[in-house]
Amino acid sequence: MPSLILSRRDLDFLLHEWLDVESLTKRPRFTEHSRETFDAVLDLAEQIATDHFAPHNRTADLNEPRMVDGKVEMIPEVKKALTVFTDAGLMAGSFDEEYGGMQLPHTVGQAVFAWFKAANVGTSAYPFLTMGNARLLLAHGSQEQIDTYVRPELEGRWFGTMALSEPQAGSSLADITTRAVPQDDGTYRLTGNKMWISGGDHELTENIVHLVLAKIPGGPPGVKGISLFIVPKFLVNDDGSLGERNDVVLAGLNHKMGYRGTTNTLLNFGEGVHTPGGQAGAVGYLVGEQHRGLTYMFHMMNEARIGVGVGATVLGYTGYLHALEYARTRTQGRPAAAKDPASKPVPIVEHADVRRMLLTAKSYVEGGMALGLYCARLVDEEQTAENEADRARAHLLLDMLTPIAKAWPSQWGPVADDLAIQVHGGYGYTRDYPVEQFYRDNRLNPIHEGTQGIQSLDLLGRKVVMQGGSGLALLGETITAATARAAGTEWAGFAADIDAAVARMGAVTATLWGAGDPAVTLANSHVYLEAAGHLVVAWLWLEQALATGTADSDFHQGKRQAARFFWRWELPRVHHRFDLLESLDRTVLDTPDRWL
Amino acid sequence: MNIVVLVKQVPDSGSERKLDPADNTVARASADNVINEMDEYAIEEALLVRDREGGEVTVLTVGPDSATDAIRKALSMGADKAVHVVDDAIHGSCAVQTSGVIAAALQQLEYDLVLCGAEATDAQLSVMPALVAERLNIPQLSGARKLTVEGGMAKIERQTDGGYWAVEAPLPAIVSTWDTINEPRYPSFKGIMAAKKKPVETKTLADLGLDAGSVGLANATSKVLDFAGRPPKGEGVKVVDEGDGAQKFVDFLASQKIV
Numbered sequence: 001m002p003s004l005i006l007s008r009r010d011l012d013f014l015l016h017e018w019l020d021v022e023s024l025t026k027r028p029r030f031t032e033h034s035r036e037t038f039d040a041v042l043d044l045a046e047q048i049a050t051d052h053f054a055p056h057n058r059t060a061d062l063n064e065p066r067m068v069d070g071k072v073e074m075i076p077e078v079k080k081a082l083t084v085f086t087d088a089g090l091m092a093g094s095f096d097e098e099y100g101g102m103q104l105p106h107t108v109g110q111a112v113f114a115w116f117k118a119a120n121v122g123t124s125a126y127p128f129l130t131m132g133n134a135r136l137l138l139a140h141g142s143q144e145q146i147d148t149y150v151r152p153e154l155e156g157r158w159f160g161t162m163a164l165s166e167p168q169a170g171s172s173l174a175d176i177t178t179r180a181v182p183q184d185d186g187t188y189r190l191t192g193n194k195m196w197i198s199g200g201d202h203e204l205t206e207n208i209v210h211l212v213l214a215k216i217p218g219g220p221p222g223v224k225g226i227s228l229f230i231v232p233k234f235l236v237n238d239d240g241s242l243g244e245r246n247d248v249v250l251a252g253l254n255h256k257m258g259y260r261g262t263t264n265t266l267l268n269f270g271e272g273v274h275t276p277g278g279q280a281g282a283v284g285y286l287v288g289e290q291h292r293g294l295t296y297m298f299h300m301m302n303e304a305r306i307g308v309g310v311g312a313t314v315l316g317y318t319g320y321l322h323a324l325e326y327a328r329t330r331t332q333g334r335p336a337a338a339k340d341p342a343s344k345p346v347p348i349v350e351h352a353d354v355r356r357m358l359l360t361a362k363s364y365v366e367g368g369m370a371l372g373l374y375c376a377r378l379v380d381e382e383q384t385a386e387n388e389a390d391r392a393r394a395h396l397l398l399d400m401l402t403p404i405a406k407a408w409p410s411q412w413g414p415v416a417d418d419l420a421i422q423v424h425g426g427y428g429y430t431r432d433y434p435v436e437q438f439y440r441d442n443r444l445n446p447i448h449e450g451t452q453g454i455q456s457l458d459l460l461g462r463k464v465v466m467q468g469g470s471g472l473a474l475l476g477e478t479i480t481a482a483t484a485r486a487a488g489t490e491w492a493g494f495a496a497d498i499d500a501a502v503a504r505m506g507a508v509t510a511t512l513w514g515a516g517d518p519a520v521t522l523a524n525s526h527v528y529l530e531a532a533g534h535l536v537v538a539w540l541w542l543e544q545a546l547a548t549g550t551a552d553s554d555f556h557q558g559k560r561q562a563a564r565f566f567w568r569w570e571l572p573r574v575h576h577r578f579d580l581l582e583s584l585d586r587t588v589l590d591t592p593d594r595w596l
Numbered sequence: 597m598n599i600v601v602l603v604k605q606v607p608d609s610g611s612e613r614k615l616d617p618a619d620n621t622v623a624r625a626s627a628d629n630v631i632n633e634m635d636e637y638a639i640e641e642a643l644l645v646r647d648r649e650g651g652e653v654t655v656l657t658v659g660p661d662s663a664t665d666a667i668r669k670a671l672s673m674g675a676d677k678a679v680h681v682v683d684d685a686i687h688g689s690c691a692v693q694t695s696g697v698i699a700a701a702l703q704q705l706e707y708d709l710v711l712c713g714a715e716a717t718d719a720q721l722s723v724m725p726a727l728v729a730e731r732l733n734i735p736q737l738s739g740a741r742k743l744t745v746e747g748g749m750a751k752i753e754r755q756t757d758g759g760y761w762a763v764e765a766p767l768p769a770i771v772s773t774w775d776t777i778n779e780p781r782y783p784s785f786k787g788i789m790a791a792k793k794k795p796v797e798t799k800t801l802a803d804l805g806l807d808a809g810s811v812g813l814a815n816a817t818s819k820v821l822d823f824a825g826r827p828p829k830g831e832g833v834k835v836v837d838e839g840d841g842a843q844k845f846v847d848f849l850a851s852q853k854i855v
């Protein structure tokens with residue numbers, strides 16, 4: 001039976017029939033790879049996700065981690081699954097051979113990890129965070145920091161966290177108050193509270209490597225005064241063994257709507273519960289230079305945000321696959337034209353309205369998967385393209401697409417899960433079926449890693465105007481290069497509609513920025529993000545339709561039908577949004593708080 | 597210690613399996629082909645014995661080109677090398693003929709221990725270990741749930757319905773394994789990369805000194821005369837509880853010979 005976690009057929013289509021990832025194996029970094037190794041590692045991911053991640057997805061949801069005597073207790077299946085994961089070499093997979101990795105292209109790596117997120121997002125968060133943490137240290141840490149912290153992380157012996165948020169500062173990191181005071185020996189002592197830290201404490205690994213944003217007293221105000229520190233739970237001796245307990249302690253666990261398998265913590269730094277070196281204060285090691293912490297963090301944010309987008313997509317994807325399976329087996333009602341009440345009820349997939357829901361969900365999740373893998377391919381281009389110009393181009397396009405790659409799936413992935421519940425009728429609303437959990441789990445994605453509102457400000461406030469608008473221009477060129485390829489095919493009409501939307505986006509952006517008042521320009525940024533996202537995904541549906549060529553299997557015909565659906569049903573929605581934006585609508589801006 | 601594992605590629609038992617109406621043989625081209633599940637236990641056991649005793653594990657497969665996928669998987673789990681017997685003439689061979697090919701291939705290898713799964717999920721004949729043992733004139737220890745190798749002897753616990761038999765034989769011997777014997781490892785990412793570089797030797801019937809007339813559908817010792825699909829699922833039986841529900845339920849189970 002085909003998996004209900006993800007569709008391997010679709011991944012193969014996207015990776016090979018469309019993105020041609022095998023061509024990457026000609027590049028020096030990937031010469032050891034081939035279609036065979038890509039296939040084998042995807043097989044491995046599916047197998048481990050099926051055997052060790054999916055089975056405890058519900059168990060973890062029903063048994064949230066608990067704090068007992070200051071320690072976190074959780075179900076044992078989590079550790080077992082993560083041990084299998086790291087033993088198979090999947091933690092290190094995309095990293096350099098030098099660090100025990102296999103130099104898997106990022107594109108394939110995203111597809112591999114997608115299996116784990118779709119099977120069990122709560123458990124997969126631990127390696128997700130650890131890999132992000134390791135990547136950041138590899139890019140900005142010293143060799144000594146890499147040897148001390150990254151190696152054990154990639155061996156799965158230590159896990160990592162990203163500690164940015166504070167109780168009073170989530171979206172606005174400029175307002176963090178955690179302080180880092182320099183010491184004579186070159187280390188720092190940190191004091192403050194960090195809120196929402198995923199994987200912030202647990203007994204899964206012998207040590208935890210926190211990457212913490214904090215301010216050094218006397219530094220510049222706002223984001224320009226934020227530095228990045230390594231704060232290990234246990235200090236590390238010169239020989240790599242564990243030393244004293246650092247002064248970072250678990251203050252409490254958050255009880256969440258979803259993602260319940262991931263411990264989510266409030267951490268206190270420097271309150272003197274432990275006194276490393278005989279002194280209160282959490283010992284921290286500066287990463288890179290002072291005051292550049294947020295820049296380092298954001299450097300890695302592109303990849304992290306694509307990862308969050310893929311997570312939102314695949315939670316919707318698994319919901320869709322479950323709904324499809326249900327719709328094929330649940331019988332209810334008769335075709336609209338059936339006259340005989342004694343005729344047999346039909347599977348609900350026969351009802352046009354149920355097919356509407358399934359096709360909508362299909363167009364969102366397969367569109368989101370295309371978006372995620374396209375962006376991952378840009379990461380590979382950015383890092384390994386043969387010439388500097390291509391690398392720079394990929395970097396610019398990726399920068400431009402990142403808010404969309406994070407926010408579009410975070411908005412529409414949960415809608416796919418909502419539709420999956422709807423297809424299940426009353427059963428979808430119960431805990432006897434998994435779709436309600438997928439929905440709850442997915443509801444986090446529009447919130448963390450920068451809320452939708454923050455992503456929309458990033459897109460309209462920064463990305464479309466950066467470098468004199470060259471990011472927006474490059475996106476336009478990239479899209480119209482695809483629409484040009486559709487000339488003379490059955491997709492010419494779709495291409496023309498996309499071209500028209502691209503032109504409108506340019507015009508609307510100019511109108512918005514010509515308003516002369518940033519408050520007016522940015523007031524409806526979310527609507528702009530939605531329109532841009534739908535336009536980008538329409539383009540990626542055109543790409544997929546073109547990639548099917550003349551193949552006429554059910555799979556390929558289904559791809560084309562979903563492309564037609566997105567063209568007729570979804571793309572037109574951008575115009576309503578552009579209308580609103582073009583009119584510089586002030587309804588929201590001019591609504592005083594007291595009227596709400 | 598030289599260990600040879602017999603590995604077969606079969607259509608995935610989790611998907612719908614078909615016979616090819618043209619010649620009543622298993623339709624392999626359209627199927628989702630995987631390593632025979634029981635063989636994964638044999639591979640794991642071979643790796644465990646090798647890791648204890650030293651030596652090499654060779655995978656031996658008789659099958660079409662596509663069977664390389666099964667070989668790669670065994671190599672990525674940790675086997676050292678492989679021999680793949682491929683010859684169009686073998687298509688449609690019966691178990692007796694196939695055992696001749698396997699025995700001939702084994703005779704060109706050095707082996708102290710031959711391991712195989714207790715059955716293949718496609719035909720479920722469970723005769724291969726006995727046929728190969730007979731042809732090579734070596735002992736067979738079948739249906740192992742535990743294996744130890746020491747002092748030139750292989751000792752197994754042969755699984756039975758009520759318990760086990762302790763059986764032993766001098767090496768070289770052939771041992772077939774059940775899924776109770778171990779928990780097969782996953783291939784590792786390192787293993788996958790390493791597998792690409794491991795030697796896979798392909799052999800034809802001629803290389804084995806066999807005559808095409810000794811194999812193939814036309815000369816098979818058994819023939820599939822006819823086959824039919826599984827009948828569609830009928831309506832379920834509805835038991836209405838009129839105070840005698842329990843009795844009706846028991847009667848139903850009895851009528852199905854379940855109790």
Ligand SMILES: Cc1cc2nc3c(=O)[nH]c(=O)nc-3n(C[C@H](O)[C@H](O)[C@H](O)COP(=O)(O)OP(=O)(O)OC[C@H]3O[C@@H](n4cnc5c(N)ncnc54)[C@H](O)[C@@H]3O)c2cc1C
Binds near residue numbers: 161
């Ligand atoms: C389950 C979970 C896991 C998390 N894991 C981590 C982690 O591992 N590490 C970490 O550092 N953080 C983590 N976070 C924190 C997360 O990143 C923040 O919750 C998020 O950034 C939002 O911050 P906030 O919760 O303080 O909301 P607020 O910033 O208070 O935002 C509330 C609302 O106001 C809007 N808003 C705020 N400012 C603006 C603005 N300037 N313009 C327009 N709208 C605005 C937001 O869009 C949002 O809708 C996690 C959160 C959750 C729930």
Ligand SMILES: Cc1cc2nc3c(=O)[nH]c(=O)nc-3n(C[C@H](O)[C@H](O)[C@H](O)COP(=O)(O)OP(=O)(O)OC[C@H]3O[C@@H](n4cnc5c(N)ncnc54)[C@H](O)[C@@H]3O)c2cc1C
Binds near residue numbers: 332348429
């Ligand atoms: C919390 C809860 C409380 C409830 N309370 C009550 C109660 O107090 N009393 C009571 O009697 N019932 C109650 N219900 C039942 C509720 O009314 C049904 O769940 C609802 O009518 C849907 O029926 P179903 O669940 O069998 O889904 P189905 O009928 O199986 O529907 C599944 C999907 O198929 C679609 N579908 C089905 N038939 C057609 C068709 N002909 N054409 C197009 N689409 C179709 C549906 O729209 C739905 O998306 C409750 C349900 C819940 C979840």
